[in-house]
Amino acid sequence: MLKAFLEHCPLVAILRGVTPSEAVPVAETLLECGFSTIEVPLNSPGALDSIARLSDRFGRDALIGAGTVTAAGEVQRVADAGGRLIVSPNCDTAIIAQSKKLDLVSLPGCCTPTEAFAALDAGADAIKLFPATLLSPQTVAALRAVLPPVPLLAVGGIDERDFTAYLAAGADGFGTGSSLYRPGKALVDIRQKAKAMIAALTP
Numbered sequence: 001m002l003k004a005f006l007e008h009c010p011l012v013a014i015l016r017g018v019t020p021s022e023a024v025p026v027a028e029t030l031l032e033c034g035f036s037t038i039e040v041p042l043n044s045p046g047a048l049d050s051i052a053r054l055s056d057r058f059g060r061d062a063l064i065g066a067g068t069v070t071a072a073g074e075v076q077r078v079a080d081a082g083g084r085l086i087v088s089p090n091c092d093t094a095i096i097a098q099s100k101k102l103d104l105v106s107l108p109g110c111c112t113p114t115e116a117f118a119a120l121d122a123g124a125d126a127i128k129l130f131p132a133t134l135l136s137p138q139t140v141a142a143l144r145a146v147l148p149p150v151p152l153l154a155v156g157g158i159d160e161r162d163f164t165a166y167l168a169a170g171a172d173g174f175g176t177g178s179s180l181y182r183p184g185k186a187l188v189d190i191r192q193k194a195k196a197m198i199a200a201l202t203p
Contacts, residue, residue, distance in 0.1 A: 010173030023050035033194035055082025131156030137169035144170030160200035
């Protein structure tokens, strides 16, 4: 499932801090620009409500889910809200196992080969290289050389100026947060940034 969405657009929009009332118009703006994967971190206000609203509105055409999932018990609540994507900042095999038990996409955060292999052994669908500010393109290339052919997404401090170098090193996509969305940011500004990011993916 994740690979299909990444082939459409290799960007995950991280809407940290979004409120339920903002979620639909922000996501609609991003989807109109070409995004197809939306993550609402669970430490956002009313996160499960936002996920439910987004899933109801866009769930057929977009991959909607939760970020900052730090406990296995949260996975069921995300699934109950209609979310299909579970993103964590760390490699927690219990979260991965619960995600796969519920047939959800598992995207754990990893910063070392040991974490990445442990995540894949537990059933992860892809690896979130986090924080990307600690992982240079050269490091990504080294990881790509030894890991199986699963999607690698660079996340944390990444914007469109970094895309070319990380893609050349073997990254398959990016998670983008504060450079794309911040609470209260005008939709026109979100649209402008989203279009710039999409444009930066084209050689």
